[in-house]
Amino acid sequence: MKDFIIEAKEIKKMLGSGAGQVKALRGVDLSLRRGELTLLMGPSGSGKTTLLLILGCMLAPSAGRVSVCGTPTADADKEGLAKIRRDHIGFVFQSYHLFPTLTAAQNVQLALDIRGERGRGAAEKARQALKMVGLEQKTDALPRELSGGEQQRVAIARAIVANPSAVLADEPTAALDGSNGRTIMQILASIAHERGSAVLVVTHDPRVVPFADRIVHIEDGRLVDDPSDGPERVRMPKAAAFGT
Amino acid sequence: MSLTLTLASRNLFHDRLRFIATLVGIVFSVVLVMIQMGLFLGFGHMVSTMIDHASTDLWVVPKGAKCFEDPSLLDLKLRDRVAATDGVAAAIPLVIGFSDWRLDSGEMTPVFMVGADLRDGGLQPWNVVEGNAQALSERGTVAVDRSYFERLGVTGIGSTAEIRGRRVKVVAITDGIRSFTTTPYIFVDLKNARTYTGTPPDRANNLLVRLNHGADREKVLQAVRAQVTGAEVLTTDEFRSRSRSFWLFGTGAGAALFAGALLGVIVGTVIVAQTLYSSTKDHLNEFATLRAMGSSNGYIYNVIIYQALLNAVIGFCIASGIGAIVVQMTAKSALPIVITAWLMAALAALTVVMCVASAIGAIVRVVRIDPATVFMR
Numbered sequence: 001m002k003d004f005i006i007e008a009k010e011i012k013k014m015l016g017s018g019a020g021q022v023k024a025l026r027g028v029d030l031s032l033r034r035g036e037l038t039l040l041m042g043p044s045g046s047g048k049t050t051l052l053l054i055l056g057c058m059l060a061p062s063a064g065r066v067s068v069c070g071t072p073t074a075d076a077d078k079e080g081l082a083k084i085r086r087d088h089i090g091f092v093f094q095s096y097h098l099f100p101t102l103t104a105a106q107n108v109q110l111a112l113d114i115r116g117e118r119g120r121g122a123a124e125k126a127r128q129a130l131k132m133v134g135l136e137q138k139t140d141a142l143p144r145e146l147s148g149g150e151q152q153r154v155a156i157a158r159a160i161v162a163n164p165s166a167v168l169a170d171e172p173t174a175a176l177d178g179s180n181g182r183t184i185m186q187i188l189a190s191i192a193h194e195r196g197s198a199v200l201v202v203t204h205d206p207r208v209v210p211f212a213d214r215i216v217h218i219e220d221g222r223l224v225d226d227p228s229d230g231p232e233r234v235r236m237p238k239a240a241a242f243g244t
Numbered sequence: 245m246s247l248t249l250t251l252a253s254r255n256l257f258h259d260r261l262r263f264i265a266t267l268v269g270i271v272f273s274v275v276l277v278m279i280q281m282g283l284f285l286g287f288g289h290m291v292s293t294m295i296d297h298a299s300t301d302l303w304v305v306p307k308g309a310k311c312f313e314d315p316s317l318l319d320l321k322l323r324d325r326v327a328a329t330d331g332v333a334a335a336i337p338l339v340i341g342f343s344d345w346r347l348d349s350g351e352m353t354p355v356f357m358v359g360a361d362l363r364d365g366g367l368q369p370w371n372v373v374e375g376n377a378q379a380l381s382e383r384g385t386v387a388v389d390r391s392y393f394e395r396l397g398v399t400g401i402g403s404t405a406e407i408r409g410r411r412v413k414v415v416a417i418t419d420g421i422r423s424f425t426t427t428p429y430i431f432v433d434l435k436n437a438r439t440y441t442g443t444p445p446d447r448a449n450n451l452l453v454r455l456n457h458g459a460d461r462e463k464v465l466q467a468v469r470a471q472v473t474g475a476e477v478l479t480t481d482e483f484r485s486r487s488r489s490f491w492l493f494g495t496g497a498g499a500a501l502f503a504g505a506l507l508g509v510i511v512g513t514v515i516v517a518q519t520l521y522s523s524t525k526d527h528l529n530e531f532a533t534l535r536a537m538g539s540s541n542g543y544i545y546n547v548i549i550y551q552a553l554l555n556a557v558i559g560f561c562i563a564s565g566i567g568a569i570v571v572q573m574t575a576k577s578a579l580p581i582v583i584t585a586w587l588m589a590a591l592a593a594l595t596v597v598m599c600v601a602s603a604i605g606a607i608v609r610v611v612r613i614d615p616a617t618v619f620m621r
Binding site for chain 2: 049078085100
């Protein structure tokens with residue numbers, strides 16, 4: 001039996017209106033499974049980010065159905081969608097989006113704070129999350145005192161601290177050098193394999209391919225060669241990723 | 245502790261220049277309202293100072309008298325009827341009125357005479373710091389306040405001048421009995437007051453009615469009212485309230501003070517609203533990130549409202565310090581600013597309301613945040 005965390009069926013999305021209207025997604029089926037790192041790859045303008053936003057409950061599809069952990073999102077209002085994100089999904093952004101005035105630990109703790117988790121328990125969870133990404137020595141550092149790779153690791157710690165069922169990452173290695181990119185992908189892979197989360201990485205960076213359990217290509221709003229029910233690997237040695 | 249307060253304070257202190265501008269706005273607003281309302285209270289105290297210091301339970305005043313300074317006269321025949329009422333211990337005539345004070349240099353200045361029989365008490369000078377109020381029973385003696393020395397050409401006890409062409413000598417000096425008008429109060433004996441104001445012997449401006457110890461005030465009030473025709477019988481509270489109402493609202497002075505206070509509130513609200521809105525706009529990306537992470541709108545509102553409250557608390561503390569200095573500076577002036585605990589409490593509440601109301605614009609802006617924008621940057 002498949003252990004789907006996020007399921008999207010027949011997703012269509014029109015963007016804009018009138019003569020400028022664009023079909024961003026033209027009937028996409030995609031399911032994210034527990035313990036699996038999925039890459040969503042495609043050229044610019046192919047609909048990657050639009051699909052990510054729909055899977056992340058930030059954008060409503062024009063047609064089709066999305067469910068997160070078995071909960072359909074169609075009837076949820078903005079607050080309802082926020083609750084689904086809060087309860088089930090962690091996000092990693094390309095530009096990190098850390099809070100510049102908060103320390104690394106506070107940035108991570110913020111993800112618990114919005115869930116109402118406070119106090120020593122929350123502080124300990126934040127510390128553990130930072131430890132998992134190898135930043136236990138930098139808990140009190142402000143984002144400006146961290147390198148790009150470290151900032152992205154703090155962002156990942158923030159995404160996973162509440163133990164979400166799914167982690168959606170948007171171009172997490174785009175702004176990083178090879179060494180940092182590899183570290184980030186190793187962490188994301190371990191989140192999928194060791195913690196059992198469904199991880200989706202939206203990218204056009206071929207260096208991340210060796211870390212994928214599944215690769216999904218999208219072009220012109222359609223998935224191409226997406227054997228969702230079977231293994232689809234473009235295997236190359238992980239050691240070869242990021243130029244090593 | 246929730247991180248909302250941490251986030252709010254960091255947002256606030258991050259841009260120090262804007263934070264200072266916000267504080268200046270709040271402090272300006274609160275100090276302006278504080279001064280206007282302090283003047284209002286001070287004026288209210290000043291206009292009723294004679295009523296407050298009179299040793300009496302009831303006032304018999306000419307019909308329609310609007311304030312203590314009203315020059316209308318009563319027929320003194322009333323006095324016997326009032327004094328004969330059950331429960332009344334004494335009915336003391338009070339003569340007041342404007343007169344002319346001629347300095348030794350020949351210069352003239354208007355003064356306001358206050359005269360009651362010293363044996364009966366009633367209304368005597370208080371805060372006597374030099375000389376003796378009992379000496380006023382002698383003919384041609386007066387008590388003046390030290391704050392009017394220069395105005396009256398007086399240097400201390402024994403100084404002389406003329407009132408209506410009659411020689412007077414200063415025998416008592418008070419401290420802090422100031423008039424809210426530019427006219428100094430001069431305390432004299434009842435007889436002297438008649439002479440200096442030209443009040444006939446069978447007339448007086450007011451009767452101060454003192455009740456027997458343990459008398460039922462309400463009953464005696466009704467009994468005295470039944471005895472008196474062509475005049476009004478008021479309790480001290482009623483007369484004080486009427487006097488304040490006349491000077492504060494009848495003259496428009498109170499309305500002007502309230503208008504100033506309202507202006508302060510408006511200016512403060514606009515400044516805080518503007519700076520909070522601009523601060524929120526600068527942090528929109530962070531708020532969108534919070535929203536993308538799944539925070540509720542309420543969580544984000546809390547951050548903004550905490551910012552507003554921090555503004556309010558810090559601004560109010562600074563304004564209170566300035567207010568305390570202003571109170572000290574005006575304590576000996578013609579119109580001291582009075583700041584009571586109630587006024588401070590009301591101002592604190594007003595500051596909070598003003599700052600939180602100012603957050604509405606910022607909150608409306610945040611409501612429209614699209615969390616998806618964090619993926620576009």
